[in-house]
Amino acid sequence: MGERKGTNKYYPPDYNPKVGGLNKFLGTHALRERARKIHQGIIIIRFEMPYNIWCEGCNNHIGMGVRYNAEKTKAGMYYTTPVYQFKMKCHLCDNHFVIKTDPANLDYLIISGARRQENRWDPLQNEQVVPETKETQKRLFDDSMFKLEHGSQDLSAAESAKPRLVQLFDRNESLWSDSYSANQRLRQVFREKSKELKSSAAQDRALLEKSSLDIPLVSETAEDRKMASLLSKKYEAPNATETTELIRQNLISSPCLPSSFTPAKEKKALKALSEGKLKMSNLVKRKNNDSQQSKKKTESESKEEEILDSKIVNNDEQNEESENKKQKVTSLVGDYGSGTDSD
Incomplete structure (x- = not known):
């Protein structure tokens, strides 16, 4: 309340009323620190944020109703209404944002340093009662046919x-x-809800006293109960229906594409499709080339198989001939031996 110091009832002994007033005599201003830049046309005021904004310096949310010490200056005129500009510093970073009044639309405009959180909508879409604009009011007053049409609507x-x-x-x-x-x-x-809250609070209090702890406890979940049963070795295995349901959920949640198809490859393919690099003619040509290459491969493979088969047949024939020769030689040797024995 420093601005009230200039209106006190104390006048020093050396006060001279010819100076024009107590503030002039003391060389101070009635607004004290708020008027330290008054020679530049700036007054420090307490500004309240008219709507929710996002600070562009720290990207933090600043809610409607947050108050700042703002530098108020006159930025212009809208007909006979002055347009004021307010500059203030964010309380979370060193960024400054500037907001200006908009008398034409009965609103505030952000000049720099922040952006508005858009929560606006057309009231006609929600079937709200909307006051008539000035143009409509003038036409209703001057044009009787427009008034009749407006009333029928x-x-x-x-x-x-x-x-x-x-x-x-x-x-x-x-x-x-x-x-x-x-x-x-x-x-x-409300009674049922309060009973549940009281019972859970009593259980939490008993558990904290038993464990000699002083921490806030969160609500219990199914995962917590499962983990506790595992730790205490009292875990019950799920039945067949539960296992089938888990398998079904895993199959549904698993990706249909192979693991080699990464998100980067997916983005690249989508980009190529959007830019028109992949055309049907190219795909057809590529398909024909692939089919021709596959035919060539099959032909070459069949030729190789024929050559291998012929080699195998030749080897078999050679082996048979060598075996026949061996048998003939052994038979001759045996006949010669038998002849000598008889002699």
Whole structure:
């Protein structure tokens, strides 16, 4: 509250009223530190963020309603309304962002340093009641035919929305016609929820006291129960239905493409298709070339097989001839020996 110091009731003994006032006599300003740049046309004010933004310096979210010490300057005029500009520093980094008023659209514009989080939509899409623009109001006042057409459009929109409004009204009546029973149902839900919370809190407290710990506990999950049963050697094996379901889930989640088809290859193929590098004519030519090459390979392989078969046949014939020669020689030797014995 430093700006109130200039309006106190104390006047020093050497005060001279001819100077024009106490602030002039003391050489200070009524706004004190807020007016340290007033010679540049800048006043320090407390600015409240009008909507959610993203800081471009640290990429952090700054919510609506966060307050900053901003330098306020006059940036221009919109007819007779002054346009003000506010410069402030982000509280999470050293980035500065500048916001300016927009009297034409009753809004604020971000000049630099930040970007707006877009949560806007067309109210006509949500069937909201939208006030008429100034141009429409002028035409309604001046043009009687436009006023008649506008009124007929409003009547048709009201007639089309009437069945939906009746359904909503009936549903509301069926749910809230008896306020006592509706309140009783809601309180019952809240009671059950509070009982669950109290029981879980008591269990957590008992566990922490037993373990001599002082840490917050999270809710228990099926994975935690399974891990605890494994650690305590009380794990029950899943039955056949569970195993088949697990196998089925693994098959569904497994990729249909081979492991060699990496995401990089997929991106490259999609890029080639999008740029038109792969055409049907090229694919047909490549297919024909592949088929011709495969035919040549099969022909060469068949020739090699024939040559191998002929070599094998020749080798077999040569082996048979050598065996026959050996048999003849042995028979001659045997006959000669037998003849000598007889003599």
